[in-house]
Amino acid sequence: MDIRQALPEGCKVETPTPETQLHDVVSRWSDAQVSLPYAVVTPLSSEDIIAAITFASQNNLKIVPTNGGHGSYVPITSKTLYLDMKNFKDISLDEEHSEVTISGGCLSGEVLKYLAGSGEGWFTTLPNANPVGVVGAFLGGLSHSLNGLKGFGIDHVRSITIIPFSDQKARTLTPGSRGGDGDLLNVLCGAGHGLGIVTSITLKAWKISSLNMNDDKIWTRRLIFPAPAISTAAELYTSLTQQEGGIAPELTAVLAFLRAPPTAPVPGAPMIMVALNFFGPSSEADKVCAASFEEKYVDKATVKVTVPTPFEALNEGVEALNAHGGFKEYHGCFCAEIDEKSIVEAFEAWKGFTDGEGLKKRGRSYVVVGSWSTGQLLKHKKETGGRFFDARERGVFVQAAPWYADSKDKEEADGFGKSVVQSMRQRDEEKGLQKRTFVNNLIAGQDMREVYSASQIEEIKRVKGIWDPRSVGWSPVIEGW
Incomplete structure (x- = not known):
């Protein structure tokens, strides 16, 4: 049967031909x-989704739901039914119960701005890039800018509404669910890929005023260093994040290697940025981040600025990294500890990859290192068992993203990404710590034992066997690459 006949009238269906340009149907x-999918389906209702699941099941297709399009590790092939969730845009704030319900097509920036503009101003756990889909991020744990204060997004789930691939009926799960429903909810919290189509999630919400920030704005400080000052930047970053007693819960610190934009005095020059966001009173931020004002660091920075940032503008500083198209991969890891030597080695690998001829072809490649307090993450692990996010004791996240135009550069790009990860893992390896990787930042062929424990992998397989017995969905643990 033709897919258009199988789906309800009004459900948009695009079936590519060999002549179809990829970017005309998939962004x-x-x-x-x-590659070109079997079809792109844009549902308007749960009934449309159920019909699409039925068709995929009967025709040996894999359904891949999409929203923000940032899951670059998920393979799209001629056997993929690409389910575009962009019509599921409802956001509903329940101020009485301090929770927000987010539909399956909502992007992080949409929810961020909606909540910040509602009532006295609210927030919840959201991905730290505006065009990233909230549900997709949630299925991988939902790491965000306030990890240190709140823990992961999965720690604050109130309910999940899902159409499982097995019975194709919408069901709502809560932390109080028991039996098979309870097991399904648990796996959805951190290992949720390929079990069904999530049409909405409900998360806890907080008033922005509860953070006690001056004028409800985020204390933000940025220092940018030139390449010769990499050791100085590394020293500053580690002094702020690797101190005895740990990083302050209110502080999120980011270290980034980037090329200067075309509008800069020296376009394409290598830059090291130290970015600090403090979700608390400015007076406390000044104390916690005092090192960033020290003369030995400030004198070597070409840019040093401290500004209050409106909450709704939290993610705007990374917009340049969100552009669609080109070849990119996520090479990443979680670390317990990094040092200056590792940072310098990673910087040299990135600089070498983007220098010379590489500047034109892959100058948008970047490295980002984020650090946060692990106290709340470990607290929630005691309360919930950690769900399916094991790396809660690791307070450093590393992401190396090669960004290149020609697929022939992939081997060199992979070499760059792997070298950054290897450098950053040195301290952990010296201590004999297990390798850890973030499920939402995988590379094709990823060893999933770096993401989940052996017992978790067995549970994922068991639960998927119940809720997706015909393997309609794609999971990195089961179907892989």
């Missing part, structure tokens, strides 16, 4: 792992 952050 993803990366062109890696993407």
Whole structure:
């Protein structure tokens, strides 16, 4: 049966031909792992989704739901039914119960701005890039800018509404669910890929005023260093994040290697940025981040600025990294500890990859290192068992993203990404710590034992066997690459 006949009238269906241009039907952050799908289906209702699941099941297709298009590790092939959730845009704030319900097509920036503009101003746990889909981020744990204060997004789930691939009926799960429903909810919290189509999630919400920030604005400080000052930047970053007693819960610190934009005095020059966001009173931020004002650091920075940032503008500083198209991969890891030597080695690998001829072809490649307090993450682990996010004791996240135009550069790009990860893991390896990787930042062929424990992998397989017995969905643990 033709797919158009199988789906309800009004449900948009696009079936590519060999002549169809990929970007006319699929827009993803990366062109890696993407070819023309069997069809692109844009549902308007749960009934449309159920019909699409039925068709996929009967025709040996894989359904891949999409929203922001940032899951570059998910393969799209001629056997993929690409389910575009962009019509599911409802956001509903329940101030009485301090929770927000977010539909399956909502992007982080949409929810961020909606909540910040509602009532006295609210927030919840959201991805730290505006065009990233909230549900997709949630299925991988939902790491965000306030990890240190709140823990992960999965720690604050109130309910999940899902159409499982097995019975194709919408069901709502809560932390109080028991039996098979309870097991399904648990796996959805951190290992949720390929079990069904999530049409909405409900998360806890907080008033922005509860953070006690001056004028409800985020204390933000940025220092940018030139390449010769990499050791100085590394020293500053580690002094702020690797201190005895740990990083302050209110502080999120980011270290980034970037090329200067075309509008800069020296376009394409290598830059090291130290970015600090403090979700608390400015007076406390000044104390916690006092090192960033020290003369030995300030004198070597070409840019040093401290500004209050409106909450709704939290993610605007990374917009340049969100552009769709080109080849990109996520090479990443979680670390317990990094040092200056590792940072310098990673910087040299990035600089070498983007220098010379590489500047034109892959100058948008970047490295980002984020650090946060692990106290709340470990507290929630005691309360919930950690759900399916094991790396809660690791307070450093590393992401190296090669960004290149020609697929022939992939081998060199992979070499760059792997070298950054290897450098950053040195301290952990010296201590004999297990390698850890973030499920929402995978590379094709990823060893999933770096993400989940052996017992978790067995549970994922068991639960998927119940809720997706015909393997309609894609999971990195089961179907892989």
